[in-house]
Amino acid sequence: MSEYNRSRLRPAPPWTTTGLWLNTFEGQPLELAALRGRVVVALAFQMLCPGCVQYALPQLSRIRRAFHPSRVAVLGLHTVFEHHAANRPETLAAFSHEYRLDFPIGIDAPDPHGGPMPVTMAAYAMQGTPTLLIIDAVGHLRRQAFGHVEDIVLGADIALLAAEAGGTVLSDPATGGAASMREEACRLP
Template sequence: MTKGDIIPDWDIQTWLNTDTPLSLSDLRGSVVVVHAFQMLCPGCVSHGIPQAKSIHQAFPPGKLQVVGLHTVFEHHAAMTEIALRAFMHEYRIRFPVGIDRPDPRGNPIPLTMQAWRLQGTPTLVILDAQGHVRLHHFGQIEDLRVGAVIGQLLTEAESISP
């Protein structure tokens, strides 16, 4: 996935914190921040999840949507849906989280992670209001850089909306 791409929709096994499944096409018109994480990933717990929570709290609903992608590529037996629900409760994660569908062919890399060519977790993907990738970053990324990208995309979205 590179800047400017429109990525394929995610392949989600289960959605948490939302009454209806989300699709990328349904979110067009909003800036979308996707935080790909694993609950046993130290970088996710120390940086990625707090950053995603801050973004979710800081920006107006409807203009920006934060979505978590729990994409498990290791320690599969420990990271079940029940464990994730408890984790989300303890960490007070309020934004929608999709559980990436496991590969039915036995590949340990889940389907969305494969389709998006993610290197690992934490990964931050920011889409503009038209669904184009504007930032794709593996690992820790500074809040200021993320905020600048989001601010630019929200300004762009305002200028093109009717």
């Protein structure tokens, strides 16, 4: 069974959030529709989910750094399905500050019928957190992956989707870490 499905071409369901957004201009809500023309890489996460903190959020920051922001938009969606009382907006704000997250983060709206799963999480039929969504420039959901996806694969996927709409994809051809980890390299004298 493929959880990393490249074939489905259905429109990405709109997000239903509480209206409170972090890291946007004056806390204004974002609409997915407003990001058409760009590939959207979104991470559904919970701040108390160890896998989100250990690998998925750092990966999202690497994606944000690698791709040109005019071509690839990076978003977070806080999808709380457990420990609801513990996951208050002010805690999320402090979490975002301490971990230096600088991409917009929406808060998934609670189930109006009182169930544990929030609205957007249910609309996408997610299995848990972290879940990565990739939405192409015309608004189709192209990838949905629960768990970890390797950076190599993700870099390739995002680049190919961004290239569908043309133009330069990567943020800065000169960087990309080539300057780092030099101390273990062997240099010509």
